[in-house]
Amino acid sequence: MAKKVCIIVAHHPFTDARIFKKEAKSLQKKGYHITMIVPRQSGRLFDIDGTPFRKQFLNKVFTYEGIKVVTYHSESTQKALSTVLSNESVWERHGFNNTLTQLAIQEDADIYHAHEYLSLFAGVGIKRQMKKKKGKDVKLIYDSHELTPDPLDPRYTKERRDLLKQRLLTMLDEVDHVITVSDSIKSWYLSHKPDLPVDVIYNSPPLAQHHKPKTYNSNGLTVGYEGNIVASQGKMEKILCISELCSKELEFEFKIIGGSRYGDSKIPTHLPHQIMLTGWIDYHALPKTMDNVDIGMVDLESVKHSLNQDYALPNKFFSYLNNGVPVVVNKCKEMEEFINRHHCGFVIDKTNATSQDFANAFLSLHQDMNKLQRMSQNARHAMERFYSWEHMENRLFAVYQSLFAT
Structure with missing residues (x-):
């Protein structure tokens, strides 16, 4: 039975x-x-x-x-x-x-x-x-x-x-x-x-099927942010600022996969052309949505006031890696150790990273396409073998x- x-x-x-x-x-x-x-x-x-x-x-x-x-x-x-x-x-x-x-x-x-x-x-x-x-x-x-x-x-x-x-x-x-x-x-x-x-x-998600290795040979850059955006926490303002800073240097797009939770009316409905808001995506459709994302962003703020933030390996972290997307994170113990182990992203050496810190990281990685390519391959390889x-x-x-x- x-x-x-x-x-x-x-x-x-x-x-x-x-x-x-x-x-x-x-x-x-x-x-x-x-x-x-x-x-x-x-x-x-x-x-x-x-x-x-x-x-x-x-x-x-x-x-x-x-x-x-x-x-x-x-x-x-x-x-x-x-x-x-x-x-x-x-x-x-x-x-x-x-x-x-x-x-x-x-x-x-x-x-x-x-x-x-x-x-x-x-x-x-x-x-x-x-x-x-x-x-x-x-x-x-x-x-x-x-x-x-x-x-x-x-x-x-x-x-x-x-x-x-x-x-x-x-x-x-x-x-x-x-x-x-x-x-x-x-x-x-x-x-x-x-x-x-x-x-x-x-x-971690099921392994994304029909994965095509990313090729980093474009003059532009698309950064992805997956998950909730709570207006009161200033996340949208940070995304807007990062987009403005990066757009001064190259053709840039910020792709937000998710957005505000129900009832949050403070997220702007009309965004600059550098920002694409997909809304909430079906769980199984995420890989396709990630096709044109070059780098993923995880920003867990208030690490000094939350052991959960410091210890976190959130869904979005694995979602990026699953699709061969290198990830840029602020300094959190568990994500930092993972990235250092698998060489699949970049850790900003600050627990509370600013818009300028993230913009600098994105622009720096864009200058080394070969490095991004290796990070992308390592990300996907880690998911295939272990996670x-x-x-x-x-x-x-x-x-x-x-x-x-x-």
């Missing part, structure tokens, strides 16, 4: 690339029966850019691409899930009666796979109640997309960060396996729980097989 897996989600969109398009679909392909328990906000499911689905996915339970999806109203769980900061006696009395936990228990799965701090809390409740009420020992995976709490996050007081961390360490005692997204985050977990099984599954989702998928399967073997 095929094993049942229940993916529990507290706040991610249900079509999230890592959760649905990679992990859930891979496990389905392997023969597992997959159910996802996912949140509605104001009664709606929402797309990856935050846009609510108004005419789709209206039923409480439905099947999407062969995967069962059970929905709940996130507002109904907030009070109960917030008791994670209380003592464990409160957990049992008031925390584990939340809708997410109870719906997941009804699925009677063999493995529960949590994707956030709060869904991990729900998962602890599932594991305890499945044992208490049904006498069934289930396995619990914590898929840690980032460190929560971030030890450097200034938005929280030290007292709150310490309490969140203390509760996390308590919950980890009931976790059977941790999956995370970078080696630095893995090291953080092992420094606190040396016996905890932890594996890294990078946020594409096909490699990560095998790591995921190994984690699941190890849990069913115990």
Whole structure:
């Protein structure tokens, strides 16, 4: 009989690339029966850019691409899930009666796979109640997309960060396996729980098919930026400034793949001719969109105030490399080590790089087309040999097989 897996989600969109398009679909392909328990906000499911689905996915339970999806109203769980900061006696009395936990228990799965701090809390409740009420020992995976709490996050007081961390360490005692997204985050977990099984599954895409090696013989340059642009963070202003600086020296285009999230009206709708805004692109269409991109940009600001930024290897980083696009980044530990290992990009030696710093890097690389060509080849080679989702998928399967073997 095929094993049942229940993916529990507290706040991610249900079509999230890592959760649905990679992990859930891979496990389905392997023969597992997959159910996802996912949140509605104001009664709606929402797309990856935050846009609510108004005419789709209206039923409480439905099947999407062969995967069962059970929905709940996130507002109904907030009070109960917030008791994670209380003592464990409160957990049992008031925390584990939340809708997410109870719906997941009804699925009677063999493995529960949590994707956030709060869904991990729900998962602890599932594991305890499945044992208490049904006498069934289930396995619990914590898929840690980032460190929560971030030890450097200034938005929280030290007292709150310490309490969140203390509760996390308590919950980890009931976790059977941790999956995370970078080696630095893995090291953080092992420094606190040396016996905890932890594996890294990078946020890398399936290997782009029909790849054509890039040829750098043009007088112009196209820089790509993939992902969100939050107006309040000044990212668009930085892109505009970089474009203005580079356009003084050569024929330049900045290609933004993504843009503002739903409801952000501050992104200008009329942009200079040097800037192309594609909007949000279907996951499988990204390789074609990258065809004419020469260099990719990753700018993770406030590294000094976020260990997650310093430890990050974001989706966009691998998306560039997957398509043979060398990447220019500000100084972040994990990306810097990766680039130095594979010689697939350039690291600006500043944690908070300015528009001028990025423009200088782009213009300098443009002066050495042979170097760009080698970086492009190295980027694609690294994905082919080590990092594409096909490699990560095998790591995921190994984690699941190890849990069913115990």
